[in-house]
Amino acid sequence: MSVNQRLVNPLTDNLFDIILKLETREECYEFFEDLCTINELHDMSQRLEVARMLRHGEKYDKIEEATGASTATISRVKRSLAYGADGYAQMLKRIEKEKEDV
Numbered sequence: 001m002s003v004n005q006r007l008v009n010p011l012t013d014n015l016f017d018i019i020l021k022l023e024t025r026e027e028c029y030e031f032f033e034d035l036c037t038i039n040e041l042h043d044m045s046q047r048l049e050v051a052r053m054l055r056h057g058e059k060y061d062k063i064e065e066a067t068g069a070s071t072a073t074i075s076r077v078k079r080s081l082a083y084g085a086d087g088y089a090q091m092l093k094r095i096e097k098e099k100e101d102v
Helices: 010-021 025-035 038-055 060-067 071-083 087-101
Strands: none
Touching: 038 060, 038 071, 038 087, 060 071, 071 087
16 A cells, blocks of 8 residues: 555654654653643554454444544544555554564
8 A cells, every 4th residue: 555645745754754763662652742632642542452453353332442432433443444554454463463472
């Protein structure tokens, strides 16, 4: 899958370059605390968990109960998993593999 070219610009490139420089979880917390609101960070974290649960075949009601995500959010994430740039799947596979290797 390819990246939506509407996302690509020098400002976003700079943001991603900085994110790629973060070395520890603590640095991530510090950076994202300054960059995002608590709600924005919560929403991103929630979407990742929804994606993980959908990949494992969980049903909407269980996902809603476990994450507090709305059915609209769950549907949006499901659509991204099916038709998006494959970013969720790539990262979730990588994390799951790392956990298996430990």
